[in-house]
Amino acid sequence: MNNLTQRARMQPVLGVGTGIAAFASAAIVFLILIFLLVFAWPAIRFNGSGILTGVIWNIGNQYGSSTVTHNGVTAQAGASFGGLVFVFGTIATSALAMVIAVPLSFLVAVALVYRVPRKLQPLANTLVELMAGVPSVVYGLWGIVVLVPWVGNQLGPFAQAHLSWVPLVRGETGSGNGLLAAGIILALMVLPIMVATLRDVILAQPPTIFEASMALGSTTWQAVTRAVFPSVRKGFLAAVLVALGRALGETMAVLMVCGAAINQFPSNIFQAVNTIAAVIVSQLDSALTDASGMAQRSLAELALVLFLITLVVNVVARLTLRGADRSAQ
């Protein structure tokens, strides 16, 4: 059998195959974008900039027959589709998740590479992968049963008693459902991918760099941060962005612990928030009752906003990764 010629014959087939796959995924992204645009178009006209600046979400009076018309588009009287609370919540929960997950994933990855005995490493790596495979709703359930009560009954009162001088912490701490719980859940959910990526970029470095630093009398921490990290910085940044993209769009677990705030901003990290993804799910039922249909279309417009945010984050992540690859060569 001539393996080489066979492989050579396969080459164009593979090329065409991956070409089609790449084209198909680009086309799907494009079609989703078109669909969202078309479906949300009346809402885009009705809401104007209000979808990004308005604070009040109200599908309008469903019992009367009175309607309002704006820009040639009609909705129930009193309708207002302001999405700022949700845009803010999306960014705030993801940002908090990153604040928690970035240093934590760094520490875990460093420990995985340099501290876990070789025999236990497969086990540790499997654990990380298992963590990545846990369904969102399970994280949410754990959040409801364990995390939220802990935040509400332990952390909240503690913060009120001792940390009332810290801005963003002082004030009413509530039930535990809210920004902090959502941020913690999101951090746990994106942790595996960040740890795995960072671990892989560290392992891709020649181990001699680490040894060289240690042999000069550095601590492990100095070796990682000063000798190893500068060459993995871009890879890590890309991992953070990919994780951020996931956190921004995460739905179920966040919905279960965020407190589902409507029409109000949290005044500290304990209070209820809502994210775009969560509000689309939680408001869908009532939106479907909107006789004018504008509530559904406004939710679709919110989806479009989320889609664009994550698209930008992912594109930046791709570009960073490409930069990282190039600088690694």
Add this chain to the structure above:
Amino acid sequence: MLQAPDREDQPLMYVTTTKNAPEPSVATKLQIERLSVFYGSFQAIRDASLEVPENCVMSLIGPSGCGKSTFIRAVNRMHDLSPDVRVEGKVLLDGANIYAPGVDPVTIRHRIGMVFQRPNPFPKTVFENVVYGPRIHGIGNRKKLMEIAERSLRHAALWDEVKDRLDKSALDLSGGQQQRMCIARVLAVEPEVILMDEPASALDPIATSKIEDLIGELQRFYTVVIVTHSMQQAARISDYTAFFLMGELIEIGTTTEVFTKPKDKRTEDYITGRYG
């Protein structure tokens, strides 16, 4: 280099020059007592004991896989970095056991520097490479760092070649220059002992002879332990030679003794080329 010992019964024709050992009154810098090293259940060093006097050069020779690297890495606690390696026995530096409980390996590695087989520059500039050690030990003053860099690079016989490219990437230096830069990097932290694991094995003869000259110089200020594959090199540069075989220290003595009057048959077989 000093002339060959004037011995009639010199059995090894190719040993043309050996260094004279220094006066025996010098203090013991390193004393290794019953050292054993295990990789998991495999014992790579068995019960090795030896002493290294201050300001001298000791060569470790032996066939590939006999445990030279394993031994030398135990002397500055590099094995601590691998969770699966176990070290038993004592290594006394100026009389104090570096493996005693409570001793911080970081300070030990500060005092006992190491040069590796392959040059391992950081992907940074030449300057940043050389001052890496001083920086992590808390020196931030640019002028002071510059002084240290110049002194170390001069000492490593590299200054004239790199003084105009201190802010260029160290990765652009030649292999021999990189290795001398790595030596300068160790000198910059002013250790007391320098361990070298075949520092010239990846280099051409000219770069090798530069490194050998440099080691001769270093000896005035430092105690040097060097692993080498080349018996000629051991003969040229070292005062003492230790011969390892399959994890055991077979023989140790002044280089002249070991190469001209080996006490053990296995040493003789090895240095006459009958083994390995």
